[in-house]
Amino acid sequence: MGFLGYLVRRLALALPTLFGVSLICFFLTYMLPGNPAMVKAGPFATPEHLAEMERAMGLDRSLPEQYYRYASGLLRGDLGESSATGRPVSEDFVQRLPATLELTFASLIIAIVIGIPLGVLSAVHRDTFIDHVGRVVGITGVAMPSFWTGLIFVYVFFYLLDVAPAPLGRLGAGITAPQHITGLYVVDSLLTGNWQTLRSSLFQLMLPAATLGFSVMAPVARMVRSTMLEILESDYVKAAWAAGLPRRTVIYGDALRNALIPVVTILGIVFGFLMAGNAVVESVFAWPGIGNYAVTALMTKDSGPIQSFVLFVAVLYVAVNLLVDLVYGLADPRIRLG
Amino acid sequence: MSDLLEIADLTVSFDSDAGEIQAVDHISLTIRAGEVVGLVGESGSGKSVTAFAILRLIRRPGRVKSGTIRFNGVDLGTLSEEEMRQIRGAKIALISQSPRTALNPVITVGRQIARLFELHGGLSARDAHRRMLEMLSLVRIPDPAKRAGQYAHQLSGGMCQRVMIAMALATSPQLLIADEPTTGLDVSIAARILDLLRELGAKTGAAILLITHDLGVVAETADRVVVMHAGQVVESAPVRTLFHQPAHPYTRALVRSIPRVDRTVTMEPIPGAVPSLLDPPPGCRYAERCGWVSERCRIARPPLTRVVADHEVACYGFEERRDAAG
Numbered sequence A: 001m002g003f004l005g006y007l008v009r010r011l012a013l014a015l016p017t018l019f020g021v022s023l024i025c026f027f028l029t030y031m032l033p034g035n036p037a038m039v040k041a042g043p044f045a046t047p048e049h050l051a052e053m054e055r056a057m058g059l060d061r062s063l064p065e066q067y068y069r070y071a072s073g074l075l076r077g078d079l080g081e082s083s084a085t086g087r088p089v090s091e092d093f094v095q096r097l098p099a100t101l102e103l104t105f106a107s108l109i110i111a112i113v114i115g116i117p118l119g120v121l122s123a124v125h126r127d128t129f130i131d132h133v134g135r136v137v138g139i140t141g142v143a144m145p146s147f148w149t150g151l152i153f154v155y156v157f158f159y160l161l162d163v164a165p166a167p168l169g170r171l172g173a174g175i176t177a178p179q180h181i182t183g184l185y186v187v188d189s190l191l192t193g194n195w196q197t198l199r200s201s202l203f204q205l206m207l208p209a210a211t212l213g214f215s216v217m218a219p220v221a222r223m224v225r226s227t228m229l230e231i232l233e234s235d236y237v238k239a240a241w242a243a244g245l246p247r248r249t250v251i252y253g254d255a256l257r258n259a260l261i262p263v264v265t266i267l268g269i270v271f272g273f274l275m276a277g278n279a280v281v282e283s284v285f286a287w288p289g290i291g292n293y294a295v296t297a298l299m300t301k302d303s304g305p306i307q308s309f310v311l312f313v314a315v316l317y318v319a320v321n322l323l324v325d326l327v328y329g330l331a332d333p334r335i336r337l338g
Numbered sequence B: 001m002s003d004l005l006e007i008a009d010l011t012v013s014f015d016s017d018a019g020e021i022q023a024v025d026h027i028s029l030t031i032r033a034g035e036v037v038g039l040v041g042e043s044g045s046g047k048s049v050t051a052f053a054i055l056r057l058i059r060r061p062g063r064v065k066s067g068t069i070r071f072n073g074v075d076l077g078t079l080s081e082e083e084m085r086q087i088r089g090a091k092i093a094l095i096s097q098s099p100r101t102a103l104n105p106v107i108t109v110g111r112q113i114a115r116l117f118e119l120h121g122g123l124s125a126r127d128a129h130r131r132m133l134e135m136l137s138l139v140r141i142p143d144p145a146k147r148a149g150q151y152a153h154q155l156s157g158g159m160c161q162r163v164m165i166a167m168a169l170a171t172s173p174q175l176l177i178a179d180e181p182t183t184g185l186d187v188s189i190a191a192r193i194l195d196l197l198r199e200l201g202a203k204t205g206a207a208i209l210l211i212t213h214d215l216g217v218v219a220e221t222a223d224r225v226v227v228m229h230a231g232q233v234v235e236s237a238p239v240r241t242l243f244h245q246p247a248h249p250y251t252r253a254l255v256r257s258i259p260r261v262d263r264t265v266t267m268e269p270i271p272g273a274v275p276s277l278l279d280p281p282p283g284c285r286y287a288e289r290c291g292w293v294s295e296r297c298r299i300a301r302p303p304l305t306r307v308v309a310d311h312e313v314a315c316y317g318f319e320e321r322r323d324a325a326g
């Protein structure tokens, strides 16, 4: 009973979702133009060669059998092979994942650090100039495609103002990567006290993280605004005013503390947006993460990485939302016993 | 007894898409130090709005259109926001209408009380904690140390109301506004909450403005009663006078509508419905429900006039009948 039971129940509920996701990824191969054997055999293969290739790849077997082989491979951690790099996709992934995570976390932090105060300000100054400015900024963030925002940022901050570095990966020219601990350059260089690398990695991270963060800041701000508006009208906030609590305490203590609970739930969705948005932003900034990897694979019809990227994002999405539910349970005393 | 709170000519309205809702219309009332005053009226008659106006907490779309509120002789309207904040909770405390939702769901009840000692009493966290536990025992919450660490949803309605009372009395206010403190509680718990309020009020010397829609509640608790109807004060009298010689036709109807065991006739409901407060016509808002109505009632609002010392009524019909009799 209690927390452990809740955890087990939630994990069990995630299983059908994961099964569905693996099915979709499996069929993705068939939805891509040209079959995988054709891509691998190349344009000049003879029909005999092609048939042999199909047999070798198991494409001549029944669909359920093919799915069985695919799924059991997944369970062993076998994500297939990339025909572009000739290496197992799982290896490429492990190598590129830290870059993606670093970018995602940085964007999430930007979205939260700007989005939450923006939402609070809009709610407190409802229907005033501040609220309208907040809304325009938010809508712009959602409406502009992130490759476009990214390009504008590069144009303005790198080309025109020259305050940002060239959009060429995680480190400036001539800077060596820090010793590998977590794979996140900012964290690793901090841990090893490598200030030069720290500065360079933060510098490089700045624009892509701002681009990605800008695209999801609006949903965060909007959620904070609407829950804050509701909570500012609640009986307990009125009681807090009546008790003579200072404005700061009422807004940031009594009200915001309650407003953050529903906000936690959308962070899972925001994280999903970020993972998907990575693909585009990583391409713009030549960021060596898995999103960039998947986009490159898409252009060369390399099905292994694409399949794996979709699968990975979906699994991560499920995992993050599970985590969010658990955190939600901890943040709200009313469902703590869940 | 000197006047602690003096409301003169207070008008509060709310802007809405349909027009102006005149929730409180030129009301005056006085509360003396240590006195328990009942503010009675049907739901929607402007009682809560009056309470919030006293604390200067009317916010958009509402606004105070006229009137002054003096507390200890000081016009609250002239104070800065910071000066007013130091009066709220410390000198004038509010127990709001719904005990459960008036407590913050994510802050322990103990913390909600203790922080008032820190804020208004300047106590250290440790002393505030100790005083908070004393306060919980004072309102007779069993096992205060355990309850202090709990959240509102873990307490019963009666228990939440006791916590609210503890919060309100924590800083020894001179005036305690209790807005329908017993709604939603069952009869025996309600009676105990009222006893507790009266007892603690007497002990601390706090005056109490007891807001209720139930005349039965004030009968046993209040010294004096002010009756409101649709945003207007229609009568004000000592509690005995009000029950035995009600002057205003609305008060008479209210008194008749109280269920009583010693009376064989069944209670009579008050005829008609509360009039709309949206752009109401001038004059007495009880006119459409009143058996004494005459033409002038619809033209001008009858002023509160003295019947005998301490008994005031706002009714042309009553004046005419008294003049005719005497």
Ligand SMILES: Nc1ncnc2c1ncn2[C@@H]1O[C@H](COP(=O)(O)OP(=O)(O)O)[C@@H](O)[C@H]1O
Pocket (backbone or CB within 6 Å): B014, B016, B021, B023, B041, B042, B043, B044, B045, B046, B047, B048, B049, B050, B061, B062, B277
């Ligand atoms: N925030 C508000 N917005 C619009 N109208 C309000 C608001 N608060 C109160 N009112 C109006 O004021 C009237 C009186 O309300 P209230 O003082 O709460 O009545 P009660 O006597 O039941 O406490 C209500 O009928 C309502 O129309």
Ligand SMILES: [Mg+2]
Pocket (backbone or CB within 6 Å): B047, B048, B049, B097, B179, B180
């Ligand atoms: Mg009310």
